[in-house]
Amino acid sequence: MPHHQDGPDTQTADAAALPFTAPALNGIRRLTALETVRARIALAVDLGLLAPGERLPPTDQIAAALDVGEITVRRALSSLCQDGVLERRRGRNGGTRVTDRPTRGAVEATEAYRAQDTEVHALIDQRLVLECGLAHLAARNADEAAMTHLQHLADEMDQIPTWTEFHGCDERFHLAVAAATGVPAAAEAYRSVLRQLYRYYLPYPMDALRQSNREHHALIDALRDGDTAAAADVAREHVEALHQTMFVGLLEAADRQGR
Secondary structure (H helix, E strand, O other): OOOOOOOOOOOOHHHHHOOOOOOOHHHHHHHHHHHHHHHHHHHHOOOOOOOOOOOOOHHHHHHHHHHOOOHHHHHHHHHHHOOOOOOEEOOOOEEEEEOOOOOOOOOOHHHHHOOOOHHHHHHHHHHHHHHHHHHHHHHHHOOOOHHHHHHHHHHHHHHHHHHHHHHHHHHHHHHHHHHHOHHHHHHHHOOOOOOOHOOOOOOOHHHHHHHHHHHHHHHHEEEEEEOHHHHHHHHHHHOOOOHOHHHHHHHHHHHHOOO
């Protein structure tokens, strides 16, 4: 995944290809790169996706997963320590961790993410339509080389230890499914939606990501069997779940419980 240079224009990739009213041009696109990192990590802590005491991966991996520069990540982590969300520990088992009692709601920029619920749900629905069609086509058209590549990626994700590394491999997997259709225009449209949705990616517990990868394996089985209906069904369930498992769904569930 490419690293962007630090600065106010950090997250402007693909902007020219999007209509002015597209979700990515509202809300979070007004945040600086530093604010986006602070918001995404703080929101993950607020929602319990990063647990108290949990150690964060190295800064270079966080930078790759969140598609920003490593300097930006260092500055963001340092400021989150000042906010009482994270702490730095020295010694053999040191590093940057979530504090045992993290301050909640400490980062104002999380409100930009919270306010994007309609836009995120719309992006999930766009991805749903595209992914079901791509899975159907891949079940018809994927050759052995494509299947071998997909299997390698899913096997790799079974072994990956952190959410940062998983994210990059997950992106490569889904783009490989799109490429396996043999329809470049469809794959390019999917790439655009996927990249827009990934701007909202938060750190997630590895148990949840392992479950996601079990669905990847189920998709591979359907593709290998040439079962277009089963492939589309797996893709549908995989993407529909995002309405509940992405932060917008978690926030909505928390709101319902609080009423």
